[in-house]
Amino acid sequence: MGLARLSLLQLVAGLLLSVGCVRGRFVVEKSSIKVITPPALRAKHDAAIGNFGVPQYGGSMLGSLVYPGKDSFGCEPFDGDKPFKSKSFHPKILLLDRGGCYFALKVWNGQQAGAAAVIVADNVDEPLITMDSPDESTDVDGYIEKIEVPSALIDHSLGESLKQALQKGDEVLIKLDWRESIPYPDDRVEYELWISSNDECGIRCDDQMDFVNNFRGHAQVLEKGGYTQFTPHYITWYCPEAFKLSNQCKSQCINRGRYCAPDPEQDFGVGYDGKDVVFENLRQLCVHRVANESNRSWVWWDYVTDFQIRCSMKEKKYSKDCAEGVIKSLDLPLDKIKQCMGDPEADVENPLLKAEQELQVGRGSRGDVTILPTLVINNVQYRGKLERTGVLKAICAGFKETTDPPVCLSQEVETNECLTQNGGCWLDASANVSACKDTFRGRVCECPLVGGVQYRGDGYTYCEPFGPGRCSINNGGCWSETREGMTYSACTDSLLSGCSCPLGFRGDGHQCEDIDECKEGSACQCESCSCRNTWGGYDCTCPGNRIYLAQHDTCIERNGSRLGWSIAITVLAAVAGLCAAGYIFYKYRLRSYMDSEIMAIMSQYMPLDNHQSNEVHSEGQPLRGGPTV
Known part of the structure; x- marks a missing residue:
């Protein structure tokens, strides 16, 4: 053996x-760690992700930093019932010192004490390394697979600065950001x-x-x-x-x-x-x-x-x-x-x-x-x-x-930020159209495409339908109203965007009101005409038995004089006579032409009587066109 x-x-x-x-090379994947407060330390730093636990790839965590008064190495379980469990809005991020035991054991003890994440500060100034899990033979309690919280290693100088701020009583807020790690x-x-x-x-x-x-x-x-x-x-x-x-x-x-x-x-x-x-x-x-x-x-x-x-x-x-x-x-x-x-x-x-x-x-x-x-x-x-x-x-x-x-x-990874106040994005509740779109990292405010119609805008304060077919969705966001069976709309497919009040109305297209053409004097200018305003238009009436012609804005007589009728009847009779004479002449000429054509055809096949009497036939000679005797 x-x-x-x-x-x-x-x-x-x-x-x-x-x-x-070449010499073996080990590249450390780094994620950003940002100090939010105190202002004097506000900056971004590198942090090497631990090779155990569950880093929140694509996400981030904002937490309040805490440094234990004793056992800053975290090699032994912490006293009390989850002493680092957050009792406020921000989760607790535990800061520990490197040394004394395995990285994974430090993080495990921090997790057991209620910390949402663990940061280990290096004890010397050197390039960052990845905190790896120990050999399985050292994991007698099987804690490595039970680690769920994320962890990272930061350099020595940053760790010292954070500890000094905490010792002075400053609140230290840090943001762990894994969104750009991949x-x-x-x-x-x-x-x-x-x-x-x-x-x-x-x-x-x-x-x-x-x-x-x-x-x-x-x-x-x-x-x-x-x-x-x-x-x-x-x-x-x-x-x-x-x-x-x-x-x-x-x-x-x-x-x-x-x-x-x-x-x-x-x-x-x-x-x-x-x-x-x-x-x-x-x-x-x-x-x-x-x-x-x-x-x-x-x-x-x-x-x-x-x-x-x-x-x-x-x-x-x-x-x-x-x-x-x-x-x-x-x-x-x-x-x-x-x-x-x-x-x-x-x-x-x-x-x-x-x-x-x-x-x-x-x-x-x-x-x-x-x-x-x-x-x-x-x-x-x-x-x-x-x-x-x-x-x-x-x-x-x-x-x-x-x-x-x-x-x-999917349900296990989606953030569902659009479910809370629509993610702060534009929303048209009447048409159930929203600019909020859930993504893996969170959400984006982006004007949507609905039923083949594209909306455009900033996605936060407004979106409006654009292009052909836009009037089919919530009337393109334009004004529309129906009265007495008549509907008018400020949206037309001839316009790719925007709203325009129809003829007879004025406004910005989102609100339109009827124009009283009669009151404004823009209608019925003809002499003695009377004007009545209607919704979306007007009616002009002429006095007596006269008829109003809108195209010329004038009135004409409904019934003409006797002389006028006599002249009209005479003219009509003359026209009728000319038409009858023309028809008779046409029929005569047509009949004559047909007769002459028929006579010409028949003369080719049958001799006329006067021609037959003048002809002398020899004995035995057949008649022209007849049978042989």
């Missing part, structure tokens, strides 16, 4: 060499999960598989909707050249020592070998690649969860045959997956595993991947407990506001 452990340590040394020729460069979130198919590594293996099982639904919804791009990764290292022929390397590595994994039981004589883990890791990489090529990348989540259930190491079912059975059940092309995996015994580089080793080295804003499991979102390492809601919040924080998918507005 001692030899086995010694060889394992030597392989770990190989891991350090395999990370690259960058959002575009409309799609790219995230990756570094895990292992090994399920015998203790609490970390249990945590990663619990997460995969619980997060699968959210992951597949996001992937199918095109909102995210997920990529799984697996850590491997190579065997040092001097140990390639050793039994330890042969049992833990494939491709002649190029890709290795630790022995699951940490005992080379029993159970499964490290090379079994490497080979299954490679298979899972190929499952994702082949599924992705057929636009079914989300099937990887089904394969990993099914493999854990059907092919567990603990049940001695962790095998190639079991894995291929899972592949077939998910209708994945087994031949393509085998081709992707290649020959594990070949003395050549495997392109997929070689790429994985190169990706382990940190680049840009992401540090080296050194622990499992590790989640990276938009190239930033996730910090905190790997659990469904916390990870979903972190992924949702990677979307630009208003572009987050519906799953980010």
Whole structure:
């Protein structure tokens, strides 16, 4: 057993060499911490997020800082019943000193004492590091998984300034802000999960598989909707050249020592070998690649969860045959997956595993991947407990506001700020139209699109419908009224925006009143006319038996004189006579023309009598047109 452990340590040394020729790099994700009061300390500072608990990605917390009078290290439970539980509007944020015990134990004791969050001040001036969780062997009470409050490490100088302000009796308000902890460069979130198919590594293996099982639904919804791009990764290292022929390397590595994994039981004589883990890791990489090529990348989540259930190491079912059975059940092309995996015994580089080793080295804003499991979102390492809601919040924080998918507005993560006073946004209660839109980070006041009609405005004090069809929604926000069966409106589709009172009314379009044209003298200007105002118009009446012509604003006689009628009758009679004479002449000319045409046709076929009497026929000669005698 001692030899086995010694060889394992030597392989770990190989891991350090395999990370690259450069020194290992660990990038700390920083979130803003802002001191609100006292004014002399008002400023923004960096704070490294703890790698346990649940950071409120996409959110923030404003709290009152408290520093314990004794046991400022927080290594022992605090006296009393939740002494740091807030009794006012602001939650309590506990400030502790670094040193004396594990970071996680400090935060656990602070949580038990009622603190809403814990800040640890560094004890020396140095670059910030991530407060990581201790080894599972030191967590005898299982408190690490029970930590729910967020935590962060601040630098030594800021910690001293905050403590001095508290000692002087100043109220110190600070704001922990995680809204910008995850960058959002575009409309799609790219995230990756570094895990292992090994399920015998203790609490970390249990945590990663619990997460995969619980997060699968959210992951597949996001992937199918095109909102995210997920990529799984697996850590491997190579065997040092001097140990390639050793039994330890042969049992833990494939491709002649190029890709290795630790022995699951940490005992080379029993159970499964490290090379079994490497080979299954490679298979899972190929499952994702082949599924992705057929636009079914989300099937990887089904394969990993099914493999854990059907092919567990603990049940001695962790095998190639079991894995291929899972592949077939998910209708994945087994031949393509085998081709992707290649020959594990070949003395050549495997392109997929070689790429994985190169990706382990940190680049840009992401540090080296050194622990499992590790989640990276938009190239930033996730910090905190790997659990469904916390990870979903972190992924949702990677979307630009208003572009987050519906799953980010589910009940478990939605803020519902629009439910309280409409979020301070514009609201038209009569039409049930609001400019308040819930987002993952809170809410935005943005004029909405309703029924194909776009509203525009500042979203806070006003919004108005704009464009064609706007009059169909609450009359475009314009005036409208019906009286005596007649409806007038200040909204017309000919105007893309705004309201204009119709003819016969005046006002700003939101309020219109009838114009009394008669009183203002703008109607019925004709001599002796009388004017009566109506709603939206007017009526003009002429005296006697006269008729009013609105087009000319004049009156004409309803009944003409006898002379006029006589002239009219004479004219009509003359016109009628001319029409009759014309008709008779037309009929005569038509009849003559028809007769002449008929005579011409008949003369071609039948001889006239006078022609026949003058003709002399010889004996036996037939008559023209007649039969032969």
